[in-house]
Amino acid sequence: MNGSFSLARISAMLGKEFIQMKRDRLTLAMLVGIPLMQLFLFGYAINMVPRHLATVVSISDPGMFTDSILAALSESSYFDVVKATNSPVEARRMLADGRASFVVNIPANFSRDLVRGAHPSLLVEADATDPAAGSYALAALPTLVNTALRDDLTGPLAARAAQTPAFNVVVHQLYNPENNTQYNIVPGLLGVILTMTMVMATSIALTRERERGTYENLLAMPTRPVEIMIGKIVPNIFVGAIQSALILSVAKYVFGVPMIGSFVLLSATAMIYITALLAVGYTISTVAQNQMQAMQMTFFVFLPSIMLSGFIFPFRGMPVWAQWIGEVMPITHFLRIVRGILLKGNGPAEVWSDVWPMILFLFAAGTIAVRRFRRTLD
């Protein structure tokens, strides 16, 4: 009886495990932190019906109804009119570099044609790289404008208001006309997979030396923190490059994701992105005591990267605070760059607004890592 199953031994085992669990503060923090983080992110930040989407109104007709349309769009919770311009080129540019999700074109003679009963068209161009993001707003648009104009169409024009519809709304789904979700997800995966692997790769860089006892030796020899950091990061850039090539090949040949823009530009920005991630990982490794802790911290980076970057959930749908967190992370910018280059054919001018934040991030992370790096064993 005693030989087969012993409550005393089980309680001894339990006692030991509880003591060890209590000592492992970081794991305990994870057990509390991860659920809270997920609850808040899913509960508050994720919104499947994005509102306040940045909209540019391109005005080629300064006619009497333009102001009403503008006012209607502004009042709607779906649209935020960030700019009203009379330059269609500028409007298109803002759509390309991601500053706007929609361009509402009020064509020349719109007001005149409406008055004449000629059924003019409102042309709406939508950034369809993320097909889910804009669908609700687009569905609401015709009703919205119609309601607004009904107030204007009074007196002799009341007859126009009665006509349904007095105008047409023509929607162009730009960049992804078939609304293919894979075109959005697969390029996004490039950013997500790199985050997983690259941060992890360098997060164990110093902790491994520390665990094996070689860290002391490294410090006893004439090495400088920056030299050690560069030495740890550079080899992983090659690993990241190979991964990127692999993912992009699958994206192109298996999923048929279009690749409109420049491959060279994509490679260059991917290098910056990879290096920024490696710097994050390296910063973790200057803090973590062992490889286990490094892995746990990596997970802390990974979770918001997926949730708040616009990878799965529309970025514009998130509350402002969540967008700010998103803007800090390199993945958010890289996702815009990848989708922009592959699907929109963006060039250096359009992607620059997302490149410099990554560079800034890279330098900040690198500086923190070098400063965190202890040249002594204190």
Place this chain on the structure above:
Amino acid sequence: MSEERYAIDVRGLTKRFGKKVAVNGIDIAVPEGQVWGFLGPNGSGKTTTIRMLCGLLNADAGEGTCLGYDFRTQSEQIKLETGYMTQKFSFWEDLSIRENLDFVARLYQLPKRHALVDRTLEKLGLKQRQHQLAGDLSGGWKQRMALAACTLHSPKLLLLDEPTAGVDPKARRDFWDEIHNLASTGITVLVSTHYMDEAERCDRIVYISVGNIVARGTVAEIIEQSKLITFTIEGEAARPLAERLRGLPGVVFVTFFGAVLHVSGYDRAKLDTALAPYRSDPHLVIRETTPTLEDVFIELQETNGEGNS
């Protein structure tokens, strides 16, 4: 004496970890070209002291020089001219022997690296096994490789932290021959150890306990300073005696060296009284002896603090 130059010359060296004082204001002055032994129980502050000397730990207080450089501000220069061998093997086990040596040579930017590594491997007798992983080496070979690696840049000062722990006697002897070879070329060596035979091979010994130096000098001086009186008791009946003698007035400690019982104290009269009942026993041979270094060290450890920790 005034002409003597010191490789290590520090005063008031202090290190605290939280509230615990690990090293409590010690002074060490090691003349160039000497081999000094650094002894003391586990946790007495040996490793901490060595790490402060080569800039791996910041001292909380103290001043002085290592190789003529201020040890608190010029640790980069000190590192360039110092070889430090860690207590635990700290070279890269997943690199080959040659790759390890090559890496070290490159960090120190040594000229004619390839030839230097070749020569070192030859001297070590590891030429045939140079492509073997360092992790596959036995304890003794790891030690030799580590010594070769940390002397590759021809340092002027060698800091060795328990270099022979867990190494077989033959390898230990070879290791010490090598240390004396190095010393004969003018290198200064500070080596920490727990082995008495190794301590006896040193020019001078420093004994540290709970962060304080409690004895220093040559082996003979340290034995002399201790004022210890030691009797040996031999014979079949000696074994049960230890428990009976322990705690008697005048008996400071009782230890077995092999089958021989060493009984030590300071007060000859009291010791005599304690031993008197056993003098007549025909199965016991009791005689006075010069205390060994080990007697003295056990005494130092017993009187100065924590004992075995």
